[in-house]
Amino acid sequence: MNKKQVALTLGIMCLLLTVGIAIQVRTISNTNSTVAQTLTENGLRDEVLRWKERYDNLYSQLEQAEGNLEKVRQQASQDDTSASSKEDEIKLNNMLLGLTDVTGTGIIFTLTDNQGVTTEMVTSIDDDISYYLVHDSDLRLVVNELKNAGAEAISINNQRIVSTSAITCEGNIIKVNGEKIGSPFVIRAIGSPELLYGALTRPGGPIDLFNAKVITDIKKANKVEIAKYTGIISSKYMTNVEE
Amino acid sequence: MIIMIAIIVGCIIGIVIGLNSPIIPYTYSGYLAIAIIAALDSVFGGITATLNKNFNLKIFISGFFGNAILSILLTYLGQRLNVDIYLAAIVVFVGRMFNNLAIIRRYLIEKFSAKEIINTAQKMKKKREQKIQKNT
Numbered sequence: 001m002n003k004k005q006v007a008l009t010l011g012i013m014c015l016l017l018t019v020g021i022a023i024q025v026r027t028i029s030n031t032n033s034t035v036a037q038t039l040t041e042n043g044l045r046d047e048v049l050r051w052k053e054r055y056d057n058l059y060s061q062l063e064q065a066e067g068n069l070e071k072v073r074q075q076a077s078q079d080d081t082s083a084s085s086k087e088d089e090i091k092l093n094n095m096l097l098g099l100t101d102v103t104g105t106g107i108i109f110t111l112t113d114n115q116g117v118t119t120e121m122v123t124s125i126d127d128d129i130s131y132y133l134v135h136d137s138d139l140r141l142v143v144n145e146l147k148n149a150g151a152e153a154i155s156i157n158n159q160r161i162v163s164t165s166a167i168t169c170e171g172n173i174i175k176v177n178g179e180k181i182g183s184p185f186v187i188r189a190i191g192s193p194e195l196l197y198g199a200l201t202r203p204g205g206p207i208d209l210f211n212a213k214v215i216t217d218i219k220k221a222n223k224v225e226i227a228k229y230t231g232i233i234s235s236k237y238m239t240n241v242e243e
Numbered sequence: 244m245i246i247m248i249a250i251i252v253g254c255i256i257g258i259v260i261g262l263n264s265p266i267i268p269y270t271y272s273g274y275l276a277i278a279i280i281a282a283l284d285s286v287f288g289g290i291t292a293t294l295n296k297n298f299n300l301k302i303f304i305s306g307f308f309g310n311a312i313l314s315i316l317l318t319y320l321g322q323r324l325n326v327d328i329y330l331a332a333i334v335v336f337v338g339r340m341f342n343n344l345a346i347i348r349r350y351l352i353e354k355f356s357a358k359e360i361i362n363t364a365q366k367m368k369k370k371r372e373q374k375i376q377k378n379t
Binding site: 014 | 268272304307
């Protein structure tokens with residue numbers, strides 16, 4: 001072996017080694033870097049990361065499959081008029097179910113915990129620090145009010161409100177669709193901006209109630225984008241009633 | 244000289260590629276880590292061998308890849324058996340790395356101290372020659 005060959009092999013090996021180190025460093029810095037206290041905690045964290053990875057993989061597979069389905073449907077309905085009207089129907093139904101991204105006029109309403117209030121400031125006996133936080137009931141109130149005012153699509157912190165959505169209190173966080181969300185809560189709604197705005201700001205309405213406690217911000221918008229529902233709407237127990 | 248250039252160029256290209264390549268799944272990062280440790284051990288072993296003047300490229304290459312692959316396999320086996328075999332691999336590799344580093348350090352210190360001794364000897368020799376010249 002002459003010197004050039006030696007230099008080449010050593011160079012390639014150094015290349016491999018540094019590529020490995022760089023990838024490893026990036027991988028580790030990308031994952032959650034909180035230092036675990038114990039071995040069990042470490043193992044649990046590993047487990048969570050692995051499950052999350054698996055979930056992400058499956059979700060991307062699902063998205064791919066949905067894309068394929070869409071293509072197949074389009075191909076099938078290309079020549080046939082009755083099939084193409086069916087296709088439009090499916091699209092409309094998916095939109096109503098919350099399974100597609102939608103956009104339109106509406107409002108963006110933000111609810112934030114009042115962090116200016118501290119425990120020392122809460123002195124009177126019928127006052128409580130928890131009054132100055134946003135609760136699940138507040139979100140439910142807003143969603144109810146928006147639905148009543150004719151909102152066609154609603155999302156809270158990018159969690160789409162669909163027919164099976166639940167807004168629940170889970171200790172110090174709120175869960176929507178089983179996903180944790182936290183302050184600030186950005187509620188997007190598509191509908192008539194005036195109607196939605198009026199429903200929230202009317203005297204004695206939700207904003208009147210909230211303003212004494214938490215921080216609110218409401219904006220009318222010409223273009224509100226609402227992401228699709230990412231969960232599964234199951235129909236395991238129900239069947240159609242035959243007429 | 245050409246070897247040094249090749250190593251430096253390889254390292255720079257490697258960092259650039261590594262920073263632009265996609266990251267690997269977290270599940271496999273443990274295996275990559277142990278492979279890196281094994282490869283680093285081989286590199287230090289190679290440097291020590293060079294200093295001892297018994298460096299053999301074939302041994303170096305086979306050690307570099309063989310150790311990395313073997314340690315990955317052992318780590319995998321350990322996970323199947325629920326024994327942390329990778330800990331043993333780390334102890335062995337890092338222990339050997341420290342040994343090799345000690346040898347390198349000793350070699351460098353001896354080299355520099357030898358130079359110093361020669362330098363001082365030469366200086367004294369010059370002074371003595373100057374004195375002799377003055378006296379004559």
